[in-house]
Amino acid sequence: xxxxxxxxxxxxxxxxxxxxxxxxxxxxxxxxxxxxxxxxxxxxxxxxxxxxxxxxxxxxxxxxxxxxxxxxxxxxxxxxxxxxxxxxxxxxxxxxxxxxxxxxxxxxxxxxxxxxxxxxxxxxxxxxxxxxxxxxxxxxxxxxxxxxxxxxxxxxxxxxxxxxxxxxxxxxxxxxxxxxxxxxxxxxxxxxxxxxxxxxxxxxxxxxxxxxxxxxxxxxxxxxxxxxxxxxxx
Amino acid sequence: xxxxxxxxxxxxxxxxxxxxxxxxxxxxxxxxxxxxxxxxxxxxxxxxxxxxxxxxxxxxxxxxxxxxxxxxxxxxxxxxxxxxxxxxxxxxxxxxxxxxxxxxxxxxxxxxxxxxxxxxxxxxxxxxxxxxxxxxxxxxxxxxxxxxxxxxxxxxxxxxxxxxxxxxxxxxxxxxxxxxxxxxxxxxxxxxxxxxxxxxxxxxxxxxxxxxxxxxxxxxxxxxxxxxxxxxxxxxxxxxxxxxxxxxxxxxxxxxxxxxxxxxxxxxxxxxxxxxxxxxxxxxxxxxxxxxxxxxxxxxxxxxxxxxxxxxxxxxxxxxxxxxxxxxxxxxxxxxxxxxxxxxxxxxxxxxxxxxxxxxxxxxxxxxxxxxxxxxxxxxxxxxxxxxxxxxxxxxxxxxxxxxxxxxxxxxxxxxxxxxxxxxxxxxxxxxxxxxxxxxxxxxxxxxxxxxxxxxxxxxxxxxxxxxxxxxxxxxxxxxxxxxxxxxxxxxxxxxxxxxxxxxxxxxxxxxxxxxxxxxxxxxxxxxxxxxxxxxxxxxxxxxxxxxxxxxxxxxxxxxxxxxxxxxxxxxxxxxxxxxxxxxxxxxxx
Numbered sequence: 001x002x003x004x005x006x007x008x009x010x011x012x013x014x015x016x017x018x019x020x021x022x023x024x025x026x027x028x029x030x031x032x033x034x035x036x037x038x039x040x041x042x043x044x045x046x047x048x049x050x051x052x053x054x055x056x057x058x059x060x061x062x063x064x065x066x067x068x069x070x071x072x073x074x075x076x077x078x079x080x081x082x083x084x085x086x087x088x089x090x091x092x093x094x095x096x097x098x099x100x101x102x103x104x105x106x107x108x109x110x111x112x113x114x115x116x117x118x119x120x121x122x123x124x125x126x127x128x129x130x131x132x133x134x135x136x137x138x139x140x141x142x143x144x145x146x147x148x149x150x151x152x153x154x155x156x157x158x159x160x161x162x163x164x165x166x167x168x169x170x171x172x173x174x175x176x177x178x179x180x181x182x183x184x185x186x187x188x189x190x191x192x193x194x195x196x197x198x199x200x201x202x203x204x205x206x207x208x209x210x211x212x213x214x215x216x217x218x219x220x221x222x223x224x225x226x227x228x229x230x231x232x233x234x
Numbered sequence: 235x236x237x238x239x240x241x242x243x244x245x246x247x248x249x250x251x252x253x254x255x256x257x258x259x260x261x262x263x264x265x266x267x268x269x270x271x272x273x274x275x276x277x278x279x280x281x282x283x284x285x286x287x288x289x290x291x292x293x294x295x296x297x298x299x300x301x302x303x304x305x306x307x308x309x310x311x312x313x314x315x316x317x318x319x320x321x322x323x324x325x326x327x328x329x330x331x332x333x334x335x336x337x338x339x340x341x342x343x344x345x346x347x348x349x350x351x352x353x354x355x356x357x358x359x360x361x362x363x364x365x366x367x368x369x370x371x372x373x374x375x376x377x378x379x380x381x382x383x384x385x386x387x388x389x390x391x392x393x394x395x396x397x398x399x400x401x402x403x404x405x406x407x408x409x410x411x412x413x414x415x416x417x418x419x420x421x422x423x424x425x426x427x428x429x430x431x432x433x434x435x436x437x438x439x440x441x442x443x444x445x446x447x448x449x450x451x452x453x454x455x456x457x458x459x460x461x462x463x464x465x466x467x468x469x470x471x472x473x474x475x476x477x478x479x480x481x482x483x484x485x486x487x488x489x490x491x492x493x494x495x496x497x498x499x500x501x502x503x504x505x506x507x508x509x510x511x512x513x514x515x516x517x518x519x520x521x522x523x524x525x526x527x528x529x530x531x532x533x534x535x536x537x538x539x540x541x542x543x544x545x546x547x548x549x550x551x552x553x554x555x556x557x558x559x560x561x562x563x564x565x566x567x568x569x570x571x572x573x574x575x576x577x578x579x580x581x582x583x584x585x586x587x588x589x590x591x592x593x594x595x596x597x598x599x600x601x602x603x604x605x606x607x608x609x610x611x612x613x614x615x616x617x618x619x620x621x622x623x624x625x626x627x628x629x630x631x632x633x634x635x636x637x638x639x640x641x642x643x644x645x646x647x648x649x650x651x652x653x654x655x656x657x658x659x660x661x662x663x664x665x666x667x668x669x670x671x672x673x674x675x676x677x678x679x680x681x682x683x684x685x686x687x688x689x690x691x692x693x694x695x696x697x698x699x700x701x702x703x704x705x706x707x708x709x710x711x712x713x714x715x716x717x718x719x720x721x722x723x724x725x726x727x728x729x730x731x732x733x734x735x736x737x738x739x740x741x742x743x744x745x746x747x748x749x750x751x752x753x754x755x756x757x758x759x760x761x762x763x764x765x766x767x768x769x770x771x772x773x774x775x776x777x778x779x780x781x782x783x784x785x786x787x788x789x790x791x792x793x794x795x796x797x798x799x800x801x802x803x804x805x806x807x808x809x810x811x812x813x814x815x816x817x818x819x820x821x822x823x824x
Contacts, residue, residue, distance in 0.1 A: 001508055001512065004466075004512070005560075008462065008559055011462065012556060015458075019552070022442070022443045022444070023442065023443070023444055024443070024444065024545070024548065024549070025545070026442075026444050026545075027545065028442075028444045028445050028544060028545075028795075028796035029540060029544060029796055029798070030236055031236060031238040031795075031796075032236070032237055032238070032794050032795040032816065033237045033238040033794060034439075034440055034792065034794060034815075043434065043435045043436065043437045044434070044435065046435075048354040048355070048431050048435045048436075049355075051431050051434055051435055052354065052355060052427050052428075052431045055427055055430050055431060055461065056423070056427055058461070058462070059423055059461050059462070059465060062461075062462050062465045062466075063465040063468065063469065066465055066466050066469045066509065066512075067469055069509075070469060070473065070484070070505060070509065073502065073505045073508065074484060074501075074502060074505060077500050077501075077502060078500065079483075079499055079500035080500075150476070150480050150482060151480045151481045151482045151483075151497065154482065154483055154484060154500070154501065157476060157482040157483070157484065158484075161472070161473070161476060165472075
């Protein structure tokens, strides 16, 4: 359960930092009056959708931290045999990085009101994400062709399970990104698309980080890293 | 009280963010069925939860009948008993308590109490309810599936949960159970995002965090915890589905069943226990924190006195929420853990008693020299304090490894957790329904039916669960459908069992009176008016009762004070609503 506890410590840190700015030490029973006195404790100006997505991404992070925890708990048993990782995963990782970069470009374009660049960047983001998903499917096929099926060994089961979970989250994001794409091609003003574009970019960045961590875990680097940590501690 | 408005600031600056546009329904369907109004969604959530809770109540009667009169009720087979037990636990903990506190009270009270027109994402909120309903339907469907529902116990421990010896293990039961849980978690996450972001973003002008009613604090913190804890159950369910359907070995060790080697190999059942209880223990507080919050408001309002130690109450809620994530393994003392590991978790478990005790002291000190009105909500609140202390004390016993090991798997544990997270939160739910029903329907619930309901429920619950502690101390194991002739079980236990069953049926009858009251009072109850209890929080200051779509009239209220200005010296009434500028308009007090 180490992965999830580390993740939750991070979340607790953020929550604590935020709470520390909310005047938790104040004595509300002694203070009556209008809001002017404590402007910093008003509801933030950020769009609710952004905060909502932030909270949701914390939940997504928890989910994957738990999968990783389970992975580490299970891998210490004798029957664990990690399959050879398809080399295609490197290409897929590149695709996801490209998607993230394109969406960041889209955000810049949306802010600068450059409609053509926005169209191009959103489309590139969607296409590279689809390419990522296709690549993951091919990686599954490669692995299955070599005789590693989901029930064969827990390491293989974990590979299918974790990549499928991550893929489902990308698909969910693609639905929203697809809608944003349609809206921009239908000629909606780019000022109205700023929020959607920013949300998509934020979601993709986090999914990329999640994937990089998962990739490290699946490739076995993370386990080596943890081994080193353990030796340093003991 | 000091006026903290900066000198010379007579007007309130307009909000920098324009009000979000409110969704307006156009047809009967979008108004009452596929509604995006949090109040309607709340009633849908509560109705569904109470409906499925009724099923769980009936299941508990059947279990009690089998325990008391095993021969008369021989048609309840051990398999059926396990199925009833599993479904009773699962429904009560997740589909009733979690859904009712967060989906029901959360949806109704958060927007009203923080001064918002609705939740921030109404459409997602609506989806949340319909997915919850789907989860409930899948659960109900498992009763009609071949082989019946799962009988694995509400903890669904592998390997037994998916073996053929357990009812539903190799049939549809366990699959439908897991699918239903996964759906519930997806639906809950949608709702939970709403509750959290509405508290963060939807607060009206002047509603600082430290002016929130404790009900909102409780529901808010519980929702944050649920958002972080439910993924653990999600992961466990998905992985168990893999084990069950495609025969992987996440949790399943090598097993020979009926002389046949199963395909699983090397899996770790303990891993499931870790994942399950990483969700399961916070779940206790996900149910308890909203109850804590609501009970604080009930006590303060009905004792006409400000809550004692508001700051401490808030800190305690936050502290309990954080601590509850590092105590999960106290449910696993008998799983063969390292002694130091058990020591660590026993310590954290006992530390939680500190913030919890702070809360109990503060409730009692709020009552101290208050103008206590023994209204029905107040009776339930008082009953909650007593019951919670009672259940909490046995929790201190069980939190210690050496005490837990012999008592584990006895009826003592059953009595403990029913007291602390069964009866106690349910008493708060009843109190809260009696308290807010006038706001929801515009009518009071019938007083005499209510008092009958309270006394039978409160006294009856003690008659059920108090003796059960002794049954457990004698060593009677839990999960056994009948005891048979066992040397160490004295005949008095059998008599006690019959007594408990009679008490349980009586309490069950009282709930029927309550349900009748709920329906009867919609038409025949006394008119309540806008603020029958003289409460200070915003939901009682709406533009009409029940509150209209959009909650508050043209203008959102502006908040000038905290939620507990009761019996303020010099004030014209014994309460000052949160949106009342009060003496400030006449001139500043020194």
